[in-house]
Amino acid sequence: MLNFCGIRILLDCPLDLSALLAFSPIPTSLDCLPVIESNNTEANGFDSTVGFGKRQKIEKLLHAKSLLFAEPWYKTVNNLHLWNASFIDVVLISSSMGIMGLPFLTRMKGFSAKIYVTEASARLGQLMMEDLISMHEEFRHFYGPEESNFPSWLKQEELEILPSELREIILGKDGLELGGWMPLYSAADVKDCMLKIHTLNYAEEACYNGTLVIKAFSSGLEIGSCNWILNSPKGDIAYVSGSSFISAYAMPFDYHSLQGTCALIYSDFFSLADTQGSEDGDKFSVSTDDTFQPM
Secondary structure, three states: OOOEEEEEEEEEEOOHHHHHHHHHHOOHHHHHHHHOOOOHHHHHOOOOOOOOEEOOOOOOOOHHHHHHHOOOOOEEOOOOHHHOOHHHEEEEOOOOOHHHHHHHHHHOOOOEEEEEEEHHHHHHHHHHHHHHHHHHHHHHHHOOOOOOOHHHOOOOOHHOOOOOHHHHHHHHHOOOHHHHEEEOOOEEEHHHHOOOEEEOOOOEEEEEOOOOOEEEEOOOOOOOOOOEEEEEEEEEEEEEEOOOOOOOOOOOOOHHHHHHEEEEEEOEEEOHHOOOHHHHHHHOOOHHHOOOOOO
8 A cells, every 4th residue: 555645545456366276176077976976085085065175184195186175265455354445545456467356345335446447457357357257157056055154164173184285375374364265256346346447548647636647657568557657746656567678469668657756666577588588588679768767
């Protein structure tokens, strides 16, 4: 959260998809045979009455049957349900991935912040969220509706018999992330979220509260991804999100937009040359005219 000129700004609202590693894909008919036909749960490590795979208390290697056979949940910011959403004034979304967790926030009581995102990122993000919801419909069709708002795999006695790798995903390395799990938002939540956003084109100005001018510039990472320039009477700030200095398929990184800013906030950078072989890497170069200049 950034407090700039008394305006509280949230920078991106992604969804932690790494939680999906703990859940099994929808099993095939062959995968289901041990669940339906075998009564030897001690041998196969599967408790069909619970509805998902688990290991015995004796430590074993992680295998496919160790995964959670249930509709996936997702990690959000710790204690998100305790946030006072009314404290947020502005939300800046820098990419299609940065919007994936936004419906969790926009459905909270008291949320009234202005949300800014490029039109391309908004559309791509909406498609990704709708696709995720469609995937969950398949899970619900296979497993049926959940019997309660608290899944059995979150219970302490079930966590204790999971492989250590899965326990770390669920609890976090410090063991304090259990309260951050939530079921996925609904299609109605996504629709309501999209109605609250304000889309911008690159270099288009948006004025908030008569004092803050917000502009998006290409970050070069993907279609619609952007960095943000915040102009105010007290100075200018640039927020550089995940960016690629050498882009092969998106609009190039806009260096010139950063000139003259008083402060620079950045998350991370990415270069295609880092993932290409040496021969391919030699094909990419940055013009000497498009380099950082003193601010």
